[in-house]
Amino acid sequence: MGRHDEGPADRVPDTDAADTRGADTGAGYTGAADSGVADTDPGDDGELAALALKILVAGGFGVGKTTLVGAVSEIRPLRTEEALSEAGELVDDTGGVDQKTTTTVAMDFGRITIRSGLSLYLFGTPGQDRFWFLWDELSQGALGAVVLADTRRLEDCFPAVDYFEHRRIPFVVAVNCFSDARRYGAHDVSRALDLNQGTPVLLCDARDKDSGKEVLIRLVEYAGRVHTARLLDSVEPRADSV
Amino acid sequence: MDGQWYDADAGPLVRPYAMTGGRTKPGPHGVRFDLIALVVVDPEGTDSDTEALLGPEHRALLRLCRSETQSVAELAADADLPVGVVRVLLGDLLEGGHVKVSRPVPPAQLPDERILREVIEGLRAL
Numbered sequence A: 001m002g003r004h005d006e007g008p009a010d011r012v013p014d015t016d017a018a019d020t021r022g023a024d025t026g027a028g029y030t031g032a033a034d035s036g037v038a039d040t041d042p043g044d045d046g047e048l049a050a051l052a053l054k055i056l057v058a059g060g061f062g063v064g065k066t067t068l069v070g071a072v073s074e075i076r077p078l079r080t081e082e083a084l085s086e087a088g089e090l091v092d093d094t095g096g097v098d099q100k101t102t103t104t105v106a107m108d109f110g111r112i113t114i115r116s117g118l119s120l121y122l123f124g125t126p127g128q129d130r131f132w133f134l135w136d137e138l139s140q141g142a143l144g145a146v147v148l149a150d151t152r153r154l155e156d157c158f159p160a161v162d163y164f165e166h167r168r169i170p171f172v173v174a175v176n177c178f179s180d181a182r183r184y185g186a187h188d189v190s191r192a193l194d195l196n197q198g199t200p201v202l203l204c205d206a207r208d209k210d211s212g213k214e215v216l217i218r219l220v221e222y223a224g225r226v227h228t229a230r231l232l233d234s235v236e237p238r239a240d241s242v
Numbered sequence B: 001m002d003g004q005w006y007d008a009d010a011g012p013l014v015r016p017y018a019m020t021g022g023r024t025k026p027g028p029h030g031v032r033f034d035l036i037a038l039v040v041v042d043p044e045g046t047d048s049d050t051e052a053l054l055g056p057e058h059r060a061l062l063r064l065c066r067s068e069t070q071s072v073a074e075l076a077a078d079a080d081l082p083v084g085v086v087r088v089l090l091g092d093l094l095e096g097g098h099v100k101v102s103r104p105v106p107p108a109q110l111p112d113e114r115i116l117r118e119v120i121e122g123l124r125a126l
Helices: A002-024 A026-040 A065-072 A086-091 A132-139 A151-166 A186-192 A209-241 B048-052 B056-067 B072-079 B083-095 B113-125
Strands: A051-059 A078-083 A104-115 A118-124 A144-149 A171-176 A201-204 B038-041 B099-101
Touching: A051 A065, A051 A132, A051 A151, A065 A104, A065 A118, A065 A144, A065 A209, A078 B072, A078 B083, A104 A132, A104 B072, A104 B113, A118 B113, A132 A151, A144 A151, A144 A209, A151 A171, A151 A186, A171 A186, A171 A209, A186 A201, A201 A209, A209 B113, B038 B056, B056 B072, B056 B083, B072 B083, B083 B099
Parallel strands: A051 A118, A051 A144, A144 A171, A171 A201
Antiparallel strands: A078 A104, A104 A118, B038 B099
């Protein structure tokens, strides 16, 4: 029974160690992150050392989240359903909105294998913003998020923008250019959404694979910059106090 | 299926948490199966005798894991079960030594630059 006892026990200290490392790595960031991954399962086979990264795709209902996930994913978009507690049913008003039942909420997701042992998972967040509890779980450990916007209903993406800004999760806004929508420049959208300076806004076609790829590339680049900047911020005060 | 009153549209005929004996949390405490945690079959942990004692859903999950390493989310989708249910079932499998579960990328530490660069290059090459 030794082995199974080890499993859960291993995970707890691992998580703690990882959190500490993340908080105080500072200058040793790259090295620490590197060894953190290796430390996870010392002596285990390569498969367990595999990395999975998570990117969220958020935005209003019908803005093209599933389409975007499907355009770049190597697997057809899978849907996974999370059972809702009965608390959700009380406020569930699906009348005329869609055909989903009151007890489940679907999440779309897709996968991109970068190489053996490194994959990117995309999760389409539930469109209805009352499923905050799912957002919390989804956003945990996420590399970043894509907020899809439709200029005809820009307000639909406000909750997503608010959510990621508050939680300091790096995100880009991708305006899905529907053919019958008036074209706005990225700058106009950025102003209309009152985005923090530096938050990238780009125009895309969610149906197009190359366009979707570009959105993801911009997000990964941006997420890298944001995290680097945060590390520098956290290092500076310490340097001053010495 | 002719003459049957139920079909896919009727929804599941077994309430999801009946498969877990009413449990809503995975057995081994401290275990949280992240949606992108990867599950692999423990080659030393399974023999047909102990496997025969498992329920059909447990065995279905093992079968899926055997075909390839899968994330919790994929398992839920492929097994057509709610994620919450899959987590409980995976907890049983972990406890029984049937599977191993990887921790996903640690949230607090973003993967290093090298990995991000690899991701970007990988995306470009798609």
